[in-house]
Amino acid sequence: MAVIRTNKWGEMFLKHVRAQKDSELTYQRLFAQPLQPLFQFGTDTELAMYLEKVGLFTIKDTDALSLFITKNYWSVLQEKFLQLKEAWNGPNVPVYLLLANEQLKKRQTDVKGMMGLSFQNGIVLIVPETIEANDLFALLIHEYHHVCRLSHTKENEETITLLESMVMEGLAELAVKEWLGEAYLAPWTSLYDKTWNDKWAVIFIHKKLQLKGRRRYKDHLYGNAKKHIPPMLGYYFGYQLCQQAASHLKEETIGLLTTPAEKIYRYGSIENGFKNDKP
Incomplete structure (x- = not known):
């Protein structure tokens, strides 16, 4: 499983935008619907709204998305994930790498413009289009460590102290x-x-x-x-x-x-x- 090629999702979305098709519906289908197993929101619309609130790019961020999907982040991330998995004998979970919106990128003093969300069954990383390789690795280390600890503690949002x-x-x-x-x-x-x-x-x-x-x-x-x-x-x-x-x-x-x-x-x-x- 490991790193999901979400750059392909971005390519598909940009094609729909250029063809002037229903961008909002496509956005939800591509970037919210596949993440429902992690978040389990009532609807894709609700999940899309939540993701934008925590930092996911919007349908207007096409220029940044175009640049983002040209990067080699996915291959680098896959290599680093396998290193961590071996070092910590951790679980094989999907990692979703997605583009950050402008508001998240401005949050440099607390989260360095990036956001991670961890679950026992997956990780979502939301980052700027020009993130430095070691900053991306640092975010992966942090979030995958959560996954490894959760695999031992079995805690969830309701039970964790x-x-x-x-x-x-x-x-x-x-x-x-x-x-x-x-x-x-x-x-x-x-x-x-x-x-x-x-x-x-x-x-x-x-x-x-x-x-x-x-x-x-x-x-x-x-x-x-x-x-x-x-x-x-x-x-x-x-x-x-x-x-x-x-x-x-x-x-x-x-x-x-x-x-x-x-x-x-x-x-x-x-x-x-x-x-x-x-x-």
Whole structure:
């Protein structure tokens, strides 16, 4: 399975646009319908709207799409996927590479203009048309690490705790660091290195660790200005937690892939402010 040739979807879409056929219907048929097994929305229209909201290109982005499908991203991605699969003994899942819209490309300070969505049965990568090869690899590392961990934990959107979500994000970025170095880490991994406030963990994190279901704690992961929760707080906390736990346990990503989140939390004592239980 592995990397799906979504560049062929793009070619078909551009043919319909040039022929002035029903672009909206074709867009949904080509870019939403094949992803329904992952997302399971009620209709292709609903899924297309959701995908555009999280960053998928629109029917107006034909110039960017034309450039995107001329690149060699798919072959490179297939090679890298096989490397990761062998290294982590991971599952063989489909990887869908799609073009980002303008709004997502502008989000450089938190997600570097790209987005990944992971499920036990597949990965969707949404990236700019001129993405640098190692940035694409970093995104794949992060998302495939999620898939590998999910294959062990068997968690889903309704059962996963805030603690496990933070650990998943932290471990995935540790994997990026191991494979590519600090230069390719997500911006949120160092977001509060100089401005960390101990009260944030006390107020927004520690008492919520066992909350289940992403919808119940998304604000604690992504932040919420109205609730005074700093942006990407849970992501940042998760990375710092995992980085310190890896140091204490003297483990690399492969060893931590199946380590329970509670153990990582216990060994994630941070000297410069985090007040977790000492190992």
